[in-house]
Amino acid sequence: MSRLYDYHGNKEELVKQILKQKNSIKIPHDIPESLKEDYKISRTLDNYLEDYFYINSQYTSISNVDIKIDEILAKFIKEVMNGVHQEKDKFRKAMNSKKKTFKNIFEFSKSENLYLSNIYTRFISENLGHKLEEIANLSNNVYIPDQELGINIKGIDLIIYDQGLIKYTQLKTKKDTLTGSQKNRSITELSIHPHSIFAAALNMGNSLTISKKSVEKYNIELLVGDSFWSLINLEYDVILNKIAKAIKFLDKKLYS
Secondary structure, three states: OOOOOHOOOOOHHHHHHHHHHHHHHOOOOOOEEEEEEHHHHHHHHHHHHHHHHHHHHOOOOOOHHHHHHHHHHHHHHHHHHHHHHHHHHHHHHHOOOOOOOOOOOHOOOOOOHHHHHHHHHHHHHHHHHHHHHHOOOOOOEEHHHHHHHHOOOOOOOOOEEEEEEEEEEEEEOOOOOHHHHHHHHHHHHHHOOEEEEEEEEEEOOOOOOOOOOHHHOOOOOOOEEEEHHHHOOOOOHHHHHHHHHHHHHHHHHHHH
16 A cells, blocks of 8 residues: 555545545444444545654744734634625615515514624624634644545544644534534544544633543543643634634624
8 A cells, every 4th residue: 555645745646545545444343334434534544644744743833823813814804794794785685575474573673783693693603613723724733634635524623633643623613612412423423533632712601511521431632722722832812812803803893
């Protein structure tokens, strides 16, 4: 079997080789049917990531990190503003039509600000989740297979290299983003990997839905806020303050 890193310069060929070589992976009997393909792809991808992270680990510092975070958050603001303006236009067009059914009392009463407030916060929160992944990807110790190769692994947002270990990671925005009904699915998705992490990017919200006791036998780490960002050599306080500044800017733009 050829070394996958030999195809590093040709992403299309790298994907072909991963999909080809995954068929030689032996699947343990306890892997759920729905995750067998994800297991094979992940264990094949490990072969590539060992070389990738070893080479990247020689670069401990991240150049221009403040500027890059600002660029990501500028894109966040632009996307949010475009999205909410579209929602506002949809609301106003709907109000000018002869509607007979309504989503809620706010739409019925034509209360634009109250109707749109929930849409705004939901849209902002969803977009912020993606931008937190982009910020994490600035680290030399992070790899996002979906972004880099177009390969999606169920329940995995990014992969972290930590002291020689490859850790498959599910990243949520805050501690209580995950609902109780989603807990078992997340644990199952993470448990198929030798080492994995369930992380909350922001140390906010109620306690984690997943408890330490429920994951201790699966080598799943639970990281929140600073413990997550420091693992990938990024400063939590800097990121948090920059996000707060962007949110405050949006607040003024939307409600002034």
